[in-house]
Amino acid sequence: MxxxxxxxxxxxxxxxxxxxxxxxxxxxxxxxxxxxxxxxxxxxxxxxxxxxxxAGKEDLLRTLCHDGLKRFSQEADDAGRAHEDGWAALRAFLEGVVDADVHSLTVHLAGTFTPTEEMRADAVAANGLVEALVERAHGSGRLRRDFTAADVGLVLEACAAIRLPDRDRTAQLRRRYLGLTLDGMDRTDTGALPGPAPVPGEFNYRWRTSR
Structure with a gap:
């Protein structure tokens, strides 16, 4: 008992x-x-x-974002294992992360807490998974050559920025604009992208707290 x-x-x-x-x-x-x-x-x-x-709000925020980071990595790992074709794997990963709404946490909560060393290590591992997916997608011949792993985060943040009171409508519109983005990532569009790709680590400043 x-x-x-x-x-x-x-x-x-x-x-x-x-x-x-x-x-x-x-x-x-x-x-x-x-x-x-x-x-x-x-x-x-x-x-x-x-x-x-x-222990307090910061601890809760940290846990919330760390859980989101783990979900991000899980989506990358699952997509990579589920699809032999590199383009299909990258597409499935992006769709999975958008559906899970992971990047809303990045957009809203960056800089509100101090990341732990474990979180930093998990972020490095997550970046490695994304780089592998992008490399495979390039190898498939479908992903345009000037698209980089550093572009992935901003694509996901752009989708996360779509936020309406109606959750179902939000999900529909996020998938719609992800679809438009994926079309632009396809090599069938041979025009060069304007401006250089993001530099790895360029947006790390957002995770520094104001304290």
Missing amino acids: AATAEQGRKGQARRNDTVILEAAREVFLDDPKAPIAAVADRAGVGISALYRRY
Whole structure:
């Protein structure tokens, strides 16, 4: 009986954590400056339950974005394994990340917390996965040669910037404009892109906190 009760408490704790993170995502995407109490209210838990899991708002933001980074890497890994064709793998990855809405966190929460060394290491690994997908897509002959791995982040951020009150409509429009972008990435368009590609690390400044 004691073991069953302990399992029940752990299960409830996991459910509470999921609810808190989902609430935090909604709250902070609407307003990155919202107080942590707004997350507790949205989650329907007491503030003490939230503080038992997170030391404060920054810790919660860090966890939220780290989870997003892990999802990003998982989408890249899954797409790479699922598709032998490099163009199909890159396309599936971009669609998966857009559908998961991972980059809304980047757009809204960059610079609101200090990343950990683990997060930095995971970001380097994620970049490696993207570089591999882009290299494979180039090898397929479909991806235009002047498209680089550094372009991927901005493509995803552009899709994430589309945000309407209606979630279904938001998803439709994000897929629509990703489709237009993918058409432009295809080598059937032989015109040169205007301006140079982003430089790796060019946007890292956004993750520095103001403190």
